[in-house]
């Protein structure tokens with residue numbers, strides 16, 4: 475039976491947060507992904523990621539990940555709802571396709587937001603076409619949630635910066651053509667002393683120190699900088715603006731992490747419905763039991779609640795409003811909710827649910843990191859409470 479008819483999976487596109495252009499985009503991408511993107515992967519994630527970036531670029535989807543119509547972007551400012559419907563749709567079809575799209579945006583986001591015209595000209599059109607792969611290098615072994623603790627240094631020597639230190643958990647590490655690297659340039663103490671630099675792969679003094687294998691495989695690496703000289707023309711924005719730029723970049727993409735979680739959850743609900751209505755037991759089907767119906771009801775309610783929060787945040791951002799609290803709520807609700815939905819779907823599949831490369835088994839692994847990166851759940855909780863308490867102050 476066709477899973478696509480099961481959960482009225484595109485009905486949320488009619489919600490008033492979206493416009494016709496988003497509906498058209500989602501439907502066209504869904505049709506494209508059905509034809510071009512496989513849910514299972516053959517094991518060589520580097521090759522698969524490169525191929526996905528190539529085909530997403532060739533088909534024109536990557537232009538939504540880049541800001542600036544003069545530089546290959548679909549719009550001058552990245553449309554949050556567009557990247558949300560794209561990530562939700564791709565995640566439903568393939569975690570790796572969603573990853574490939576998202577990293578092109580996150581990796582080039584600082585350039586879209588604050589790059590000099592020459593930097594935009596050099597990097598953004600290639601990102602949008604899928605000719606260059608991008609990476610965002612902020613985290614370090616001792617600076618994850620606590621970004622301001624980062625120690626990688628950028629010493630200014632004449633018209634160059636010299637980078638020394640390490641970055642870790644860098645997605646696309648090892649296959650990226652360029653990395654946006656945040657380092658301590660010491661214009662001021664703490665977070666006001668960081669700057670962002672574009673480092674091309676192959677620059678002397680820059681190495682991929684270690685590839686990292688994770689539960690849902692994708693290219694990931696620890697990077698090492700050892701006297702790596704970068705012309706100051708590769709610095710994005712002014713010295714000391716790196717922290718703000720990193721936060722602005724994450725702010726654009728945080729709501730889209732929630733959207734990716736929705737895509738995984740939607741696929742899990744489809745799989746749950748498929749199994750519940752076809753698995754025969756005790757002279758009926760699994761779906762005939764009220765315990766199963768209660769589970770399905772909870773899954774659908776959790777999913778719609780998270781989707782409403784996600785598209786509220788995206789709508790608010792596209793209307794120029796502050797979304798610090800709303801984006802944090804969306805990421806928290808969607809990633810935690812998706813984990814519960816996927817777990818319930820896997821349970822319905824019984825033993826088959828834990829067989830390698832079954833869709834629910836894959837989703838079970840794919841969702842996990844979303845509760846950690848771009849601000850762990852606990853960090854989102856702190857942001858929400860801080861914003862609420864701030865609003866109470868006179």
Ligand SMILES: Cc1cc2nc3c(=O)[nH]c(=O)nc-3n(C[C@H](O)[C@H](O)[C@H](O)COP(=O)(O)OP(=O)(O)OC[C@H]3O[C@@H](n4cnc5c(N)ncnc54)[C@H](O)[C@@H]3O)c2cc1C
Pocket residue numbers: 610611612613615617618619620642643644645646688694843846847848849850851852853856
């Ligand atoms: C698959 C994957 C891809 C990634 N890709 C990138 C990338 O492309 N670029 C990049 O720069 N980074 C990337 N990261 C890094 C990611 O952003 C960090 O892992 C994340 O910020 C958490 O940092 P940490 O791992 O050092 O955990 P820690 O900072 O040590 O936090 C550990 C745990 O502590 C808890 N915690 C944190 N703060 C608080 C608090 N205030 N109160 C209570 N509990 C708290 C949370 O549960 C958190 O998970 C990636 C990570 C993963 C797993």
